[in-house]
Amino acid sequence: MRQQTQQTARRGSTVWAVVITSTAGFITALDNLIVTTALPSIRDDLGGGLEELEWTVSAYTLTFAVLMMFGASLGDRFGRRRLFVLGTGIFTAASAAAALAPGMNELIAARAVQGFGAAIITPLTLTLLSAAVPAERRGVAFGIWGAASGLAVAMGPLIGGALTEYVSWHWIFWVNVPIGLALIPLALLRLNESHGTNPSLDLPGTVLASGGLFGIVYALVRGNAEGWTSPLILGGLIGGALLLVAFVAWEQRAKHPMLPMRLFRHPSFSAINAASLLMYLGLFGSVFLLTQYFQDVGGYSPMEAGVRMLPWTAIPMIAGPLAGALSDRIGGGPVVAVGLVLQAVGMGYWALAVEPQLSYPDVVPAQILCGIGMGMFFAPTASLVMSTVRPQEEGIASGANNAIREVGGAIGVASLAAVFSAQGGYESATRFVDGLVPALWFGAGALGVAAALVFLVPSLRKTRGPVADLPSGDVPARAPAAI
Structure with a gap:
């Protein structure tokens, strides 16, 4: 009887851990794209132009990406449950601040703080889940967690459009508040505290990576306005690149690096991460522009725009399991x-089909192709990343891949918007399409390069299980991060 009671308690603890971590993963993933269908309404309400709209997306993805592995380190040192609760509190408070923002500058600042909170939450969700779930049930638990995050990405534009149209754009942020407030006491009551074996914090690496990426993204966002040869833009590009070079040099000599460079000695690891960056570059940059195309050119409401993105964003939920x-x-x-x-x-196909007089059926085939392709990319990527490292390094590898994807998203929004603004603008439907077409071709080119990278690496063409020629070096203990 006592043993049965203990088993029941363990099952209850497992269920609560799955619910708490999956819900947290859902809301942080949702905020990547939920804002896209609200952008025209935000512009009408708060003013601002293309640059400010870019930063409402990039401020979140950039801080999310750069600070994610630092967030995992904070959990190792100060307690994973404690930091999960702190990150949830930061994310929730920043969501409320974004909803109350009186102007674009305040909204962008709130989005950056949101990204910081998400960077703490996300890498700790799988760590806490792994600690709470017995080994024989982790596959199912991780599958539920992954499905929740995938659903958030797929439904982001639709949920954002529905809230914007039927309530107001402020509610794309307010919706996080009651969820966050519910998660905090549940985490304190239902999750166990744990610490990592590596309590170090790579502050120099975090500063160098943050500064370098900010410089490059800032230069991409401001390039057309300031002039690509202006001292400010050249300084951002060159300075950002130098800081990233310094980051790589520091990580090679740091005792406890947040991103061990030895992992990139394996060609499969380097190729799949480069492909992930380019894939998110094309995805985020194109969704950023196309959701506005449906509203500004097609005349659809935010909700209607979200619905019309479903052939692209929902198909991966079907194609993904089949691809797996x-x-x-x-x-x-x-x-x-x-x-x-x-x-x-x-x-x-998108680039060939778009025109000032939108005919929605003409772009559905393009969305279906993109949706099937997304599902085929997402399903095996995590396994490919894990197959290139030792089991002890899986947390670092998965965290690195997730961070690189977010970096790709931030660069994608900035770079495709730069191409768009160089050739077009918001003045008319014709001007919008003039800028959209070359931007889409730029995104298609990035995806083509990503495909070539995967095709050209022999070990990726035959990978089904662990790769034999793993990178050498001591393996530091680090909490698992988001896959």
């Missing part, structure tokens, strides 16, 4: 490569 099963049979590399090709073709 296929990758088990033929290997993940070919599936990912074909998925990237389909996305590149779909983006090119």
Whole structure:
């Protein structure tokens, strides 16, 4: 009887851990794209131009990406549950501040703080989940967590459009507040505290990476306005690049680096992470512009725009499991490569189909191709990343891949918007399309390069399980981060 009671208690603890961590993963993933369908309404209400709209997306993804592995280190040192609760509090408070923002500058600042909170929450969700769930049930638990995050990405534009149209754009941020307030006491009551074995904090690495990425993204955002040869823009590009070089040099000599450079000695690890960066570059940059295209050119409401993005954003929920099963049979590399090709073709189809007088059926095939390609990319990527490292390094590797994806999203919004503003603008439907078409071709090119990278690495073409020639070096203990 006592043993049965203990088993029941453990099952209850497992269920609560899955619910808490999956919900937290859902809201942080949701805020990547929920804002996109609200951008025209935000512009009408708060003013601002393309640059300010870019920063409402990039301020979140950039801080999210740069500080994610630092957030995992904070959890190792000060307690994972404690930092999870702190990160949730920061994210919730910043969401309220974004909803109450009186202007674009305040909104952008709140979004940056939101990203900081998400960077603490996300890498700790899997750590806490792993600690609470028995080993034989972790596959199911991680699957639920991954499905929740995937659903958030897929439904972000639709949820954002529905809230903007039927309530107001402020509610794309207010919706986080009651969820966050509920998660905090639940985490304190239902999750156990734990610490990592590596209490070090890589502050120099965090500063160098943050400064370098900010300089590059800032230069991309301001390039057309200031002039690409102006001292400010050249300083941002060159200074940002030098800081990233310094970051790589520091990580190679740091005793406890937040991103061990030895992992990138494996060609498969380098290739799949470069492909992830380029894929998110094309995805985030194109969704940023196309949700505005549906509203500004097509005349659709925010809700209608979100619905019309579903052939792209919802199909991965169907294609993903099928692609995962296929990758088990033929290997993940070919599936990912074909998925990237389909996305590149779909983006090119978009570029050929868009025109000032939108005919929605003409762009549905492009969305279907992009959606199938996304599902084929997402399903095997985590396995490919894990197959290139030792089990002790899986947390670092998955955290690095997730951070690189977010960096790609921030650069994607900035770079595609830069191409758009160089050739077009918001003055008319014709001007919008004039800028959109070359931006979409730029995104298609990035996806094509990503596909080539995967095709050209022999070990990725045949990867089904662990890769034998793993990078050498001592393995520091670090909490698992988001896959």
